[in-house]
Amino acid sequence: MSVLNSKVPKGPIKDKWTTYKDKINLVNPANKRHIDIIVVGTGLAGGSAAATLAELGYNVKAFCYQDSPRRAHSIAAQGGINAAKNYQGDGDSTYRLFYDTVKGGDYRSREANVYRLAEVSTNIIDQCVAQGVPFARDYGGLLDNRSFGGVLVSRTFYAKGQTGQQLLLGAYSAMNRQIARGKIQMYNRHEMLDVVKVDGKARGIIARDLITGKIERHSAHAVVIASGGYGNVYFLSTNAMGSNATAAWKIHKKGAFFANPCYTQIHPTCIPRSGDYQSKLTLMSESLRNDGRIWVPKNMDDVMAIREGRKKPTDLSEDERDYYLERRYPAFGNLVPRDVASRAAKERCDAGYGVNATGEAVYLDFAAAIERYGKEQAKIHHIENPSKAKITELGEAIVEAKYGNLFQMYEKIVDQNPYKTPMMIYPAVHYTMGGVWVDYNLMTTIPGCYCIGEANFSDHGANRLGASALMQGLADGYFVLPYTIGDYLSDDIRTGPIPTDSKEFDDVEKEVKDRIDFFMNNKGTKSVDYFHKKLGGIMWDKVGMSRNATGLKEAMVEIKAIREEFWKEVKVPGGANEMNPELEKAGRVADFLELGELFAKDALTREESCGGHFREESAEEDGPQKGEAKRNDKDFAFVSAWEYKGEPADAVLHKEELEFKDIELKQRSYK
């Protein structure tokens, strides 16, 4: 039987959060001064949580591995943030955002959490505007919106193509105010290497100062993990080079269940890879699909001609092109959700229609949008019978205003001008919906240890909709955790400071130091990257966009073998008591080598296709949905929460059954 208790409050879904807030225990302001909270990670979730908790009066210690909290990878989010403001009057509402998110997640998320997310979404926009976040506005001075994949309304707020940056700088500015007041102690260039439990409760962490190498003990009454996702298990992803799963994995090994690791988002619009030296992949915002049309040539002759340079994409006429998303999904067209768009690109490329040398690229074309905007502008400016060149010029100006920085980024990387020739794109690992299991309070299965933002599993089910990650990170950090953690901490008002000279701290510190000593003394022959790339290759080939039982079983065996080789052959130069980036990477890759195997095991156990998890054995066999993912609600409408038992292969499955009371379970059709 399951030991999981989601602690979802009783009552109608619309009232759950309000009723909950009315009934929880609060900590009075005088007592908050005696309570310490550790926050690991300073992205949208961690940054907003640290600032808000400090404003409330708690003593916050915040940690990030970068040289400034402002550099967390939330900063790279481009397109926007969703909120059910209904400023456009196009039928949006809290319920519709809730519905879209649950449906987009392929009915594998917890209803109550998603409803709460939709409910607080509007507060986020108000809060950010008050902080001075320069969202895009229309000529009347009001906030502008755009549309994103998988929905039929315009509810996405944006700040050019740098929405994540602006929201993070907002949270960072709120943190700075509290750092200046002394309510946040900020530990830059520090990495959490383990969690310390005292009497079963999370009471501190062991961290390494990345400049001096010093191992430090930090205690607190609660620990909040906000360290982001684990996409770098694939080596190549759109994550930052330093993005890692260590904090999340360490708490997993100390008792926090890890949920749905196989739910990974492969984002459809990334710049294709170009060679083996590649260190990371670059995303082109999904917002481009508002105006870009995705296609490959209809005829194989044209594919070959393009690959060999005999033809240019612009040489192909409209009827020589296959706008496959518009063809297959007339209702949503180029704006189908990410998982659907990615699989459709893979399907065309697997069939041989890829348009670059590697055969792994499709076109994202702006010609039609440029012409449409150009004509519109000509009309606005009263230009009679504009020439084609004039229309193009006017249209390009609009496209530049909307996506200029993305186009520039593309041109710098690929060395082609996307105003004149279509972009080439291909799916890449982008976001992980799975993560540490949390209850309605965002608490893990370790009392006093919370997990927020991408690091937890909660709100996106098996697939995340565009512009929802920023929403969830800020919702957790600004508006959810600050309430729920108070309820827990109300028991700690008389506890007093947690000493760090206890046996519990001694023991965990020793584990951490032993592992570092091992790396420094192991005279192996292979670099950390060698192992990371090898792991990434297996993950992409066998646990990537489509999966089958044979491949997954092989992956588990192969990952275990790499892990064993890693612990024999890894070579880490330099010393432990200095800045040592190779040592940092070694610890992170060691954790990925365990997580990767659990990931494959989870994918193997889930014998259905849902969202980002596509099992080849579970596809619609005929009818209008032929070839589409086939979900199995009878057997798999549950969250897989894994308990650590030593080897990843021995992890024990706990099921949290998902109940859908407010949304009818349906096949997710975007046709």
Next chain:
Amino acid sequence: MNLTLKIWRQKDSNTKGQMVDYKVTDISEHMSFLEMMDVLNEQLVNSGEEPVAFDHDCREGICGMCSMYINGEAHGPDRGITTCQLHMRMFKDGDTITIEPWRAKAFPVIKDLVVDRTAFERIQQAGGYISVNTSGNTQDANAIPISKHAADEAMDAAACIGCGACVATCKNSSAMLFVGAKVSQYALLPQGQIEAADRVRNMVEQMDAEGFGNCTNTGACEVECPKGISLDTIARMNRELMKANLK
């Protein structure tokens, strides 16, 4: 292509550093500059030497972590980019490339090409924020219309990634473009008005205390800024400061 690299190596902040020569071979022109550095480091690890420490993270030009001074230019010989967006197609086979850390009194070297930019943190803490608590019941986001022009201009200033290229490239090691950008963002928005005078005074005071130099209108910062932050932001900061001091 084959290249000679002259790289600043420095064990830590207390040790003297020096330029060291390295060779790399078979570099593809499609590689990014940092991928070329990865090749060098893999080579060093395999031969038992310590790899070159350098700051980098997102590798898509937005986190502001990467910070190399390449052939005498902050972020190297291309415009409107960070080091991670520099590609090897900007170089030729046989080139010698000089790679140094940011050099400024306020940015001490930590190791090799890594510098300490916490001076920027302290400037932001001195006033780079609007004092508003998280409550969930601030007024509606559309309650105060903001002209599109002002919002766009605020966004252009807010695009600063805090990399420090402006300081590194300035002969005076001035941080005025960085501070001007933040001051401008808030000066252009109604939400930032209430604390405007204190903000600019405190931020400028902290900037001076950190040992950054003054602006002499050379404009090198604007040229090297990966995000195209305009010199106008410095003019606006000076205006804001003057207004504040007249109050």
